[in-house]
Amino acid sequence: MDYYIYQQIGDGEVTKIATVTDVKTYTVTGLKPKTTYKYSVSAYNGLRESAKTDAITVTTTDIPLTGITLTIDKTALEVGGTATITVAVTPTDETSGTPALASSDTKVATISGTTLTAAGVGTTTISATLGSVSATVVTVTVYAAMVTPSKLAASGTTTTGTTLTWS
Structure with missing residues (x-):
């Protein structure tokens, strides 16, 4: 048969x-x-x-995720600056999904897609997680935005000193 x-x-x-x-x-x-x-x-x-x-x-079952590697092209930024986050998964053909990216302090840096935006002065850690698998945390430091002093002026000049002001 x-x-x-x-x-x-x-x-x-x-x-x-x-x-x-x-x-x-x-x-x-x-x-x-x-x-x-x-x-x-x-x-x-x-x-x-x-x-x-x-x-x-x-x-059929997923090809399970076994590892996540997280890299950021800039780990020191000024407020308003951006950095690109790259997430690599192991194995590359895993089918568990896409790791979620997170900032430990969204007042310092926010994440949209794979773009990190520096929001305020401070330090934050960036992580990637999917299920029980997490990436090594990357620390990002955000500094005040650079300003260029202008309109330098002196006043109250005496024989031993002067007062400088600028904007």
Whole structure:
């Protein structure tokens, strides 16, 4: 007796993927991670094919994330400055999702996408987390925005001193 194995990926078309003879088992290989498949089986006696079994649904597992590496192109910024955050995951084909980036002090630095913006003077740590896996924390220091003094003036000059003012 032959048995036909049918597969449907997601809501796609049902296709016959294999035929086995005189056995009632088949191992499907080459599946994609984090994908839903439906399977059914029919028998073929050489003359005609039986009705298919009720379909079963199988969802393959994720390729789990094992590590996150976090780098920032600038770890010292002035208020208003920006830096680019790069997140690398291991393995590169993991299917667990995208790590969430966070600043420990959003008054010092905020994150939008992979851009860090220096918001206020201070120090903050940047982290990346997905599930139970976290990246090594990177410390970012934000300094006051640079100003250029102008309109230097002297007043109250005496033989031993003067008062300087500027804006």
